[in-house]
Amino acid sequence: SKTVIALVGRPNVGKSTLFNRLTRSRDAIVADYPGLTRDRQYGTGRVGGQPYIVVDTGGLSGEQEGVDPLMAGQVQMAISEADAVLFLVDGRSGLIPADETIAGYIRHFDKPVYLLVNKAEGHDKTMMASDFYQMGLGDPFVISSAHGDNVNEVMEAVLAEV
Ligand code: GDP
Ligand code: MG
Numbered sequence: 001s002k003t004v005i006a007l008v009g010r011p012n013v014g015k016s017t018l019f020n021r022l023t024r025s026r027d028a029i030v031a032d033y034p035g036l037t038r039d040r041q042y043g044t045g046r047v048g049g050q051p052y053i054v055v056d057t058g059g060l061s062g063e064q065e066g067v068d069p070l071m072a073g074q075v076q077m078a079i080s081e082a083d084a085v086l087f088l089v090d091g092r093s094g095l096i097p098a099d100e101t102i103a104g105y106i107r108h109f110d111k112p113v114y115l116l117v118n119k120a121e122g123h124d125k126t127m128m129a130s131d132f133y134q135m136g137l138g139d140p141f142v143i144s145s146a147h148g149d150n151v152n153e154v155m156e157a158v159l160a161e162v
Helices: 015-023 073-080 097-107 125-130 151-161
Strands: 003-008 041-047 050-056 084-090 113-118
Touching (some): 041 151
Parallel strands (some): 084 113
16 A cells, blocks of 8 residues: 655644645545545655555644644644654744654654755755754654755655655
8 A cells, every 4th residue: 555654843834835746736635445534635746656545633623823833633644544743843943842743742642753954955964964964753854845956856756665
């Protein structure tokens, strides 16, 4: 069956932008895959001939003002049903406490986690990554969801390892 990949991160880090790129669509596909709940935004894509399902966890219920998106059941369920988690942070704002909170939360799930430092176009990759090593999630992928930089490399790594 297809690899299921959840996009997780605080609001505004670029999850939906990455979702659109990974699914090459502005339109949400509400997929009918067995075992997946239908109330999240699902899309499909393919890299190197390998198909995947991607799940955007934001914008549906968890990102209203005053609601902690981390605690939204939406995000918990998305991680639970995923084979891998792409955890996005914003390289331009640097590491903020909300990212640490999310990191701690994701650690409770026994899932492979890939740390993506987004919004990196036009910036030095090493500099952008440096802030995030302390999260203990290994070597970050420094990407641009908007421009596509390094996005294929992420997907190849995920699909090779999952
Ligand atoms: P989400 O809340 O995590 O889903 O974030 P969005 O995908 O809605 O993006 C939030 C804002 O960041 C939007 O204004 C995007 O255009 C912008 N954004 C997303 N990815 C990038 C990127 O790679 N580079 C830059 N410069 N801006 C980005
Ligand atoms: Mg969003």
